[in-house]
Amino acid sequence: MSNTPDCPSADALLGGLDGLLTPPFSRRGFVMTSLMTGLTLATTSVEAQVIRTDAEGLEAGEVKIPAGDGPMPGYRAMPAGEGPFPVILVIEEIFGVHEYIKDICRRLAKAGYCAVAPELYARQGDLSTMTDAKLIIRDVISKTPDAQWMADLDAAASWAVSGARGDPARIGTMGWCRGGRGVWLYAAHRRDLKAAVAWYGPVGGERTEIQPRTGTDVAAEINAPVLALYGGADTGIPVATVEAARDKAVAAGKSVELVVYPEAPHGFHADYRPSYRPAEAKDGWARALSFLKSHGVG
Structure with a gap:
């Protein structure tokens, strides 16, 4: 990408996440070279209400995203047409880019976006074969450096602009669960990010050498408005912790809009x-699309 007003250099986009971005950091080969098919094996049952979005009028499918150490698997969906299209970086849960995440990309594409979901755990483990969520967290999630995440999301954004008719002036992100945590971090990392939507992402948690900062730690440093969608019945993420992160951001002059659905679980x-709540999910989706467009990503 050339260093023009609409397409700044990578160095110009890096935020001040001291202790997080410390390149060069160690890389390893990709364990996953392609995405899984179907839904994650880690779910105990497949619910009847699964949403299936067709690809009519879209360009959708698995892609290879150039990363620093080879092609990273990912999924891209966007409208068929010339573009340029606003870009949404879709950040997965802990279960990989499975059919649910792919469908989210198609839903976003139907709304006019170039949606790209990189497989951010491709180096640490093969999520397509894993069935135990606790082992996924122990053996994959906890061993994935945040700096690697940030670099891979940047690579996905660059690819979306150069290879998928994405608009460099309209980049946003949306993530779920652990991906919601990533939304907070990425909003503090990328200076040209226009908007970010965090679905029930942890804002606290243990700090480690490779995951040194939490969402609350970086809340005062976010570069883009954040829409935070959380469940009041989420037993793992107390609403008070999200309110504290929001208040820290607001005190620093940043914008965080927090929506809590009182009866919704994680x-x-x-x-x-089984955690799916159709009414809250539908309302949150409508709010997310409206939020993105109101902040220039649409």
Whole structure:
């Protein structure tokens, strides 16, 4: 990407996440070289209400995204046409880019977006074969450096602009669960990000050498408005912790819009799981699309 007003250099986009961005960091080969098919094996059942979005009028499918150490698998969906299209970086849950995440990309494409979901855990483990969520967290999630995530999301954004008719002036992000945590971090990392939507992403948690900062830690440093969609019945993410992150951001002059659905549990948007709550998921989706467009990503 050339260093023009509409297409700034990579160095110009890096935020001040001291302790997070410390390149060069160690890389490893890709364990996953292609995406899984179907839904994650880690779900105990597939619910009847699973949403299936067709690809009519879209360009949709698996892609290879150039990364620093080879092609990273990902999924891209966008309208058929010349573009340029606003870009949404879709950040997965802990279960990989499975059919639910792919369908979200198609839903966004139907709304006019170039949606790209990179497989951010491709180096750490093969999520297509894993059935135990606790082992996924222990063996894959906890071993994936945040700096790697940021670099891979940047690579996905660059690819969307150069190879998928994405608009460099209209880049946003949306993530679920652990991906919601990534939304907070990426909003503090990328200076030209226009808007970010975090679905029930943890804002606290243990700090480690490779995951040194939490969502609350970086809340005062976000570069884009954040829409935070959370469940009041989420037993793993107390609403008070999200309110504290929001208040920290607002005190620093940043914009965070927090919406709490009082009766919704964690995972209320995940239509393939028993946690799915159709009314709250539908309302949150409508709010997310409206939020993106109101902040220049649409």
